Amino acid sequence: MNILISWFSQAGAWLTPWLSDIAVAIVASLLVVFGNDINRTLRRLLTGHHFIVRTLVFVAINAFGYGAFIITVSPWLARQMRGWPDHWLFAGLVATFVFIGMWAQRQRQI
Numbered sequence: 001m002n003i004l005i006s007w008f009s010q011a012g013a014w015l016t017p018w019l020s021d022i023a024v025a026i027v028a029s030l031l032v033v034f035g036n037d038i039n040r041t042l043r044r045l046l047t048g049h050h051f052i053v054r055t056l057v058f059v060a061i062n063a064f065g066y067g068a069f070i071i072t073v074s075p076w077l078a079r080q081m082r083g084w085p086d087h088w089l090f091a092g093l094v095a096t097f098v099f100i101g102m103w104a105q106r107q108r109q110i
Contacts, residue, residue, distance in 0.1 A: 005087050012086030023078040027070050029100045
């Protein structure tokens with residue numbers, strides 16, 4: 001068991017310099033998985049509005065809203081992950097990406 005924890009710790013320490021990039025990947029992956037639901041909700045809310053309003057809201061949400069979400073949430077997530085012990089960091093990241101992949105599979109994204 002100590003060997004496994006040691007290996008996880010080494011892997012977590014190896015990943016630490018890239019936590020900012022990993023956080024962006026997690027947030028972007030979540031947006032990809034939930035993007036259809038968000039856009040479907042927007043479409044439902046904007047039904048009956050003028051074409052220009054629908055287009056402007058779509059551009060604002062997809063270009064600026066998603067971008068702002070990524071640049072605000074990613075640094076916060078990276079800071080949170082820096083507080084995790086190395087062995088939990090590796091295990092948590094693997095579990096996170098597996099969970100996102102499983103969720104994408106359930107949503108028929110892949």
